[in-house]
Amino acid sequence: MSITEFLDSVEIAHFTSAEEFWERLHGLPNKDIAVIARTIFEERQSGRVNPVHSAFFFESLENSQFFHSVVSPYLNVLLQELDAIDLPPGDILELGSGAGVVACFLAQKYPEKKVVGIDLLPAVVATAQKLAQLLGLSNVEFHQQEIAGLRLGKTFGCVLSVALREEMSSGRQGSFGYFSAISELPNAIVASASPLSQCVAQHLADGGLYVSLERCHDVASIATWVGEMQSVGIAPMLENSTMLMFTGVLTGAEKMPLLLSTHADTRVDAESLLQWRMNGSNEMQSDELAIESRIYSQRAWRVVKATEFGIRDELGDAAARVYLLECDREGLVYFTTNRGAREIIFETSFGGAQILTNKFEHLLGELTYNPSVVDVRSITSL
Structure with a gap:
């Protein structure tokens, strides 16, 4: 028996898009299921993990068949x-x-x-x-x-x-x-x-x-x-x-x-x-790890300026850092958080960090006045 045949025998629902899933979910006879499911999915998208969620999605064979491919x-x-x-x-x-x-x-x-x-x-x-x-x-x-x-x-x-x-x-x-x-x-x-x-x-x-x-x-x-x-x-x-x-x-x-x-x-x-x-995993250049590998390579990136922001939001306490980096004639504005995000915001191949100073300062200003920011301090290293 092929995998497709097995899943068909289990009657696992298949959805081609999020729109189709929500439409079919709201079309279920029991409207409470849609309300509970939406609440749980919103929590999961916010990073919250609760084992009790499985009790809802898999508490009946019918729920399991409908939700399994989504969760x-x-x-x-x-x-x-x-x-x-x-x-x-x-x-x-x-x-x-x-x-x-x-x-x-x-x-x-x-x-x-x-x-x-x-x-x-x-x-x-x-x-x-x-x-x-x-x-x-x-x-x-x-x-x-x-x-x-x-x-x-x-x-x-x-x-x-x-x-x-x-x-x-x-x-x-x-x-x-x-x-x-x-x-x-x-x-x-x-x-x-x-x-x-x-x-x-x-x-x-x-x-x-x-x-x-x-x-x-x-x-x-x-x-x-x-x-x-x-x-x-x-x-x-x-x-x-x-x-x-x-x-x-x-x-x-x-x-x-x-x-x-x-x-x-x-x-x-x-x-x-x-x-x-x-x-072994076909990393794309947009991947956070590939970006971090570039920053932490053998090349001598120098920290010109750096600022750390304390954050308090619906997920709890966190922090973000913005670096202005320089290596020879190259310059980078590098953004990272302790929730795993890594991103090169701006970069230049000539003129070093000086070319990016105004953009770096503008970004700091935007972050400083973000309502989730509760603390700002300068740092000196990666």
Whole structure:
């Protein structure tokens, strides 16, 4: 059975545009569903992550079928990747199995294996069980349990987690506590164990494969996730891993790291991870990482002026920095935030920073009087 045929059998709704999604959503008989869904999507677009959202989207088979491709826009390309991976011997464990679509796909693909799905929310587990029954699958089972501290008493040939780490940490999407992802890498990659990485280490068999697709859009957040795994003896095989690219109806183009990992004594270092992220994922020049790589290259960019702005908005406290940089005859006005944004606002190939001074000062004036700005101070370095 092809992936398209499988998704059709699950009756997953497909939308060609955001307009089509909203039109069909507001056409549902239960008008409360549209109101609740819009509120949740607005929160998600603001960076708020709440595991309880899954209870709404997946609390019934009907909701799951309607919303799944929207709240999990990576579903189709993830199933394509899983279809191409040759899994090692042993049963399969999915942590944070949600409505059970991925687990049921694997159960159908590997009828000789037992697939176990674990999720925190009882209503969501019930939906997954209904889906397995609908598909006539007897080799998959779903259980309601907490991931942190999970002890199933056995190991699995394959452990899988999808968009789970962020929900377990209740983190913000794209929210970072530093201005340079690249300079943060050496610290990030030695992160201590997390409840998720500990659970994986507990249940992954020797010679087993851990497949993770987690929301780590910034290279330093990828490094932190890798560090959490490596602290429990699990390391990614970068040559087999990739940045998975997909387009969401509501979110547009996105990238998430699909990491294939195993028990290993060797560790991935910061430089290797950065090279994998840059060389293995077809970065465009507009990408924040490509811009930052230019700023933090071997060339001696000199800070002529720089200002930091303290920000308080609907997402909480944050900060932004604007730099006037110079290297030989080139000049840049570089904007960065501790939420992951990187942008070259102005640049010149002659005349150095002097050519851009007026534009730099004008930009500072605009930011200073922004109502979200609560503090302004000068800084002297990157």
